[in-house]
Amino acid sequence: MQRIIISGNGPLRGEVSVAGAKNAALPIIAAALLTGEPLAISNVPPVRDIDTALQLMQLLGARVAREGTDLTLDCSAIDSVRAPYELVKTMRGSVLMLGPLLARFGEADVSLPGGCAIGTRPVNEHIAGLEAMGADIRIESGYIKAKATRLTGAHFTFDVPSVTATENLVMAAALADGTTVLENCALEPEVVDLALLLQQMGARISGAGTSTIRVEGVEHLSGTAHRVPPDRIETGTFLVAAAATRGDITVRDTNPDFLHHVLGKLEQAGARLQTGPDWIQLDTGGKRCKAVNVTTAPYPAFPTDMQAQFLALNALALGSATVVENIFENRFMHVAELQRMGADIELQGHTAIVQGRERLQGAPVMATDLRASACLIIAALAADGETTIDRVYHLDRGYANIDTKLASLGASIRRES
């Protein structure tokens, strides 16, 4: 198992490029199952969740060619519809294979992902939506066993706006017989990008990015080429790391439009921001940030995937703030680790009350999930002394070469086995 060792050594400065978005790439990879023609995908992030997704695709019979950040998927010879527990449990995004497998092959056998470090994370919305489209679904021995001769268009309203459930149903509806209307859909940019890809493949979709999406099913989808959009959470993570270390950085190959709330909160914290079409510059002027209240909610509000990073920023900021987590019931595991570094945080249900401290102290800490790892890295960069972060495999699930990138911004960071 690997660990990351960081010595807090002052401001992050310089330029960094972000990779393609993991959470956009995962549904794109699943969408390849909808066609027998090749799908060429560029800007695919080199992260472990993508490795897992591709392993799963190969197990289903897909031909996978990957060179750097370019990927070609050929699903002309799929010979299995089973996504096994061993892979699904390590990457919940595997549930995205359910809709496409069922829509194209009339059958899917996908393991239930189970809970994870941030909550129970049910998949009832995915199942209810597919049932509304005529699928016969049973849960047997921990697997979702779904069958449908051909899915039929339906009118379905999500109880909660779920990102992957919206993606699953839009993909399934693309090959269904008739028109599907989905209401209370997730509005995340990753959903919009998936709809764009499906349109390029020949799907008839309107309304992506609004709460009502309409899909007119077609008989056949074609191959195409598509570029994965920039990772808004990786972008936000670097910006917060620079803010917490009183630094000055430019993040390149990104899209400021996806980060409206996060940028607003950084400005409220006292950072100066400038943006261009594909870059964001943050400058703290060497000053300590002010604590900012944060409440997570579905896009376009403040993302749950940036909550842990802002908790670290607030722990080091001037004044006090509350951080409210409204999406996942257990996404505060990083609080106990920050407390080990001297952070003053009180947890009351799904609210964290943070009193900023001038300095935190380095300590041995443990990463509990992907974004919690990022939070500990940020705290460590700004702490006095050395921090050892254990279980960094969580980090490698979603951040591409983060240690090398931070080192290029001046961080003292190394990896050990």
Ligand code: EPU
């Ligand atoms: N929910 C249900 N039933 C369902 C599905 C969701 O009750 O069938 C609830 C969840 O429990 C949660 C809320 O709906 O309270 C929203 O969850 P959502 O389904 O939107 O989450 P997800 O699709 O499983 C994606 C990202 C997550 C990100 C969330 C929220 C991917 C592969 N994952 O998960 O990313 O936190 O949306 O924005 O797109 C991460 O990258 O670290 C990560 C966890």
